[in-house]
Amino acid sequence: MNTMQIDTGRLSEIGYDSCVASCGSFMVLDHTVVESHCHIEGLVVLPLKQAFDAYPHVREKLFFNAVASDSSDTAQQAAGKEPVGYYVFVKPGVRIEEPLQAAFLFGETGSRQFIHNIIELGEGAELNIVNGCTTATHGRSGIHVGITETYLGKNAHLGYTMIHNWGRAMEVFPVGAVSVGEGARYISNYVGMTEVKKIVTNPIAHVASGGSARFYSVIYSKGDSFFDTGARVLLEGKDASGEIISRVVSEGGTVISRQLLAGERAGTFGHMECSGLLLNENGVIHSIPELKGAHPDINLAHEAAVGKISREELGYLMARGLTEEQARALIIRGFLDITIEGLPGKIQSFMEEIISRSVEGSI
């Protein structure tokens, strides 16, 4: 099967477009890799099973290492399946500007999809990956499990963007773990803007000395969606830093937003911001920010707020001639707009486009 047989509209909604400049592409439909290529020296993109043969250390040292196979029911289920997913490797010192694009499509109604991805960046390497997950037009209900293990070498940099565009009958269980090496930087962006039956995910980052891990998420909950999402950043090395910023808009369903920042060594620094906006009485936002300090020389802080759109702000914009719908859309778009330092402008623009489209479609 090639990409021509897949609904390109669904693909473009998750940022996967074969016409857009990228350093490589990877696509899975159900349990089959349908596209896997790259054209940059120093970058390897392979189906995981092939990578086991080509690079033995992937199976021996990276596979079910950051995520232990017995760490959760989800991981245990995935461990019993044949691995389908990518292995991405960037050689030390190679810095890649164009993003790698990956798509995971669910097409077989009623089935379970198990994905396992491994990302490895050598010392000083840089890469951005845009992952999109969606249902193909014929796949309406089912379960998706996605394991992602990430290993960043010293001073490496990875921007990892995930765009979820599931259907309302899908249950989704992503499991992620990141090992952030000395001085390395990891940025995760999560965008979930469509109705979904259930998403449960709580990735963890272990950050070594001088490294940083930043998690940004924007969620627009609709209908009967259930999100139990979050991030955990364990600042294990001296002077490690972390940031977790979460923005949730709800017009229905339940969103549980869990965040943990833990400082274990001297000089660690972390900031957390969890904001929720309730558009009506149909939704629930449960924000659970946690800070854990295990050393006196740390600086961890959080802000959390859940509320509604301010009447004063609405009135102000309407006094400028905007209709109530236009004013609400502007405020919601602004609320969800997170400018992420270090994220390529192209990806930032695409995220803004997705958010705008979704907000305008909802208001």
Place this chain on the structure above:
Amino acid sequence: MSFLKITDLHVSVEGKEILKGIDLSLDMGRTAIIFGPNGSGKSTLMGAILGLTGYEITQGSITFKGHDISRLSVDERSRLGIGLSFQYPPAIKGVRLRTLLQTLNRHTPDKIAEYAQLLNLTGYLDRDINVGFSGGERKRSEVLQLMMQMPDLLLLDEPESGVDIENISVIASGLRIILEKDQPISKRKRSAIIITHTGFILDYIKADIAFVIMDGHVLGCGAPGEIFEEIRRDGYSKCSMCFAEKFYKESKGAL
């Protein structure tokens, strides 16, 4: 036909009557000043003209460009051509000033940069509206938004409060563009009502008439400079009745 005509206007805020029968009219291209002590109803009058939430018209009417706007929503009145410079504009986190200006802009796109430069706000275009702005920056941001909006009736609620002398001149330069003050009076199409306590803005924006409001009533109107001098000299309580009778009978509040 008056550009703006307010007849026997009664307005309540949270159930308390603040305006108790205001009569006032203003012609196209004219600028009016409103004087009055704190709590007299000046800001309530502006809120009622624009239709802000919380200002309930219980009696009377407001006619603007021939339309009775008393029952129109705030955004409908704004789109008819009424614009307000808020005394205390809110901060809106996440919404960049540039985004709002692009939405409001009635000129070519390059005017945003040009007018922002005029108001020393170039560095603020990509900041969230009023977030972390000083009092003076907020006032300049209000004028910049109005310059994009170009309303036919400009309502300015203490545009110079919290603004240093240098920046009053900057604000006034923007307002003069909106009000076409470089045109002969007969050619001006835009009008303004300005509330001022200090009167500093009068050094830069020449007003054509002044109204004095006390306790929810218009007590009088007349030449802005003379009235301002009387208020400065004698205070509101002493001078109000004398000039109110004198000027209001002559002009009936119309210019």
